[in-house]
Amino acid sequence: MSEQTVYAIPNVQTPSMPVIFDPNVCKGCNKCVETCPIDVFIPNPKKGAPPIILHAEECWYCGCCVCDCPTPGAIKFNWPLPLKPRWRDKESGMAAQL
């Protein structure tokens, strides 16, 4: 097993991932960095890479980063676990959750 550095990192913010970037689709244009009214993201120092989520827990879940993204599929909304909507199939009664 190769040696891996384990860093001493404070607890990760909760929630830590209000959105999920697809690094294969995202072009790193940083439109979401500019759209977000809260500054949840900062540009990635690596050009072309998805932004870094810096202030995850300040997100107010307005969704504008996803709705205004010019590259379909680059960024997906990710409701925190306790907040995911639930529904059921009216006929079968089968329950579902995001």
Add this chain to the structure above:
Amino acid sequence: MATWHEYLINEGRPPAWPYPVRFGQEQEIDTDVLVIGGGIAGCWAAISAARLGVRVALLEKGDVSRSGSGGPGCDHWCNAPANPLSRVDPDEWAVHMADQPYSNGIGIQIQCREDYDTLLEMEQMGGKIRDTEDEYVGAEGRDDKTKLMISPRYGVRHSYLADPNMGKPDYNPPEKRNNVVIRVWGSTFKPALKKECLRLGVKVFDRVMGTSLLNENGVQGARVVGATGLNCRTGEFLIFRAKAVILATAGAGSMWLMSMEHGGYSNMHSRNISGDGTVMAWKAGATLTTMERSGTIGIATGLKHKWYTGAGDASYENVPIVDAKGRRLPYPIQGWEDAGAMVASPEAERRIREAVLRGEYELPFYGDFPAMPEVERRATWNLMLGEESTTKILVKTLKDGGFDLGRDQLLSYKLIEGQSLPQWREAGYGGGLVVDWNLQTTVEGLYAAGTQMFSPQDHSYCAATGRYAGRKAAAYAKEASGGAHISRDQIEREKNRILAPAKRTGGIEWKELHNGLTRAMQYFVSEFKTERLLKMGLEEIERIEAEAVPRLFALDPHKLMRSIEDLSMIENAKIIIHAMLARKASSIPLGFSRIDYPELDPPEWDKYLTLKLENNRIQLGELPQRFWGDMKRQYEAHNRDYAGVYAPEK
């Protein structure tokens, strides 16, 4: 690799701050009209001022394209009685809407007269206000000629409360409806407003928060001739000189409730609203009123996880609610059948609860979309729900997650999530600046719009009053003299105040300070108010100021911005407590109950209480109900030159 810790693990170091750090550096800007706050009211103010040919600068803490509570969207344009489908007279409707204690008749009159013109200008700029693609032909409320779509809200009456006749076949017939509320595609609005600001040459300062107003010669109460700002990405200090300033920063959203973890998610408004404008105006000597008003935040879990605050949810608004067995519940649903009522009477709530406990209805409840006619379902989902502020993403994410509107019922959280705690309060829709018929505050050169004024209303109100304040401030700026003396001492004091936390690397961080304030408010400024409790609250907040604030630290410009927001909230909280101490009576419309003065709304207290600073001492005052006079006559006297809908240059 999109999170901070993944970056650290992969790169072996944290990312450097991505923007230039300019703590202490200054930039000076000279303009005619300065607008502070780039939400709905601020954008409209900037646009209407710029259209009159003056130089305009616009400050916004976020980015104007989506900032503010109305940034993500808006599903209905309220109170547009001048629209062609309306069945009411705008002036009569305005009197009717303002006919409640502690309302703002000036703002309501402006809204009722000019809201439809404002909407038409929104359309000129590229906002979508009609069903131009014929997606909703056959939907109730759709007018086939204009393609405008009337909202179920305010059907035959404007109350949110259910009517005893609700549900009867002739209760809300189409031919008797007021038709004053129009469905809109509000998610198209904010980017269009920003585009128009830029087209008109408005100097937009994104990521800049206003921190203080500059009075002439630095004298509190003297004419306002500028403001200071902080760049939230660089820490740069900005000094604006202006002939007129319009405040449009909205209220304070999280003074009673702040989740340490979901910090952005503690109320229904944008995380960024923190009462900055109210406090700036206060320190500049402007008069505030109804600051003692507060209400419970309708968030039972303490988090906004549903349609708005938890008062409604994803299976609400025009959607029938059924129990686990599919039986329809007698809740009003803000739909056509109940004329837009959204709140059940306490009696109806009690009956439903008892029926649940007897087993006559079974939990949980669901929003029964499949039971709705197809076109109503789509209009409700895509417009009424999908365009409502932060909900477009919810509609999209549910669709992507497999939710099928024609097949599925969405879970309702009624009863199972319990009640919102009474100490979780908010003042977002209460106190604000006293204004005159020009929307000028009591300080010369300082104007207010939207939620910055006392007793404000919603999105379209902010739009119409912003547009109005912009034209009045521009007219003032054209006449006002330039070159007013600004006090360097005032600027230095402000600069030292806001940069202090950036000079420390340890102590108390903004979240702890914010949370400490909310706890003090929950304990001492709760539903139980007495002289002793309120004074204990004031003492605790003053202790926080004396002991915690000098230890406040901010590691970067963003955290400095949040820290300065905390300082605004602390000052705002103190104003609220002083106002609460001053009102020695209880009041239903103000959401105000004093245990030591239990009499509800006694006639001698049927008045607005006002507060202002004079030589840094609080001066109390009062104004009578309806102090604005005859609404129609006053409006007309002040708007003889009103030019109606903007005619863009060819």
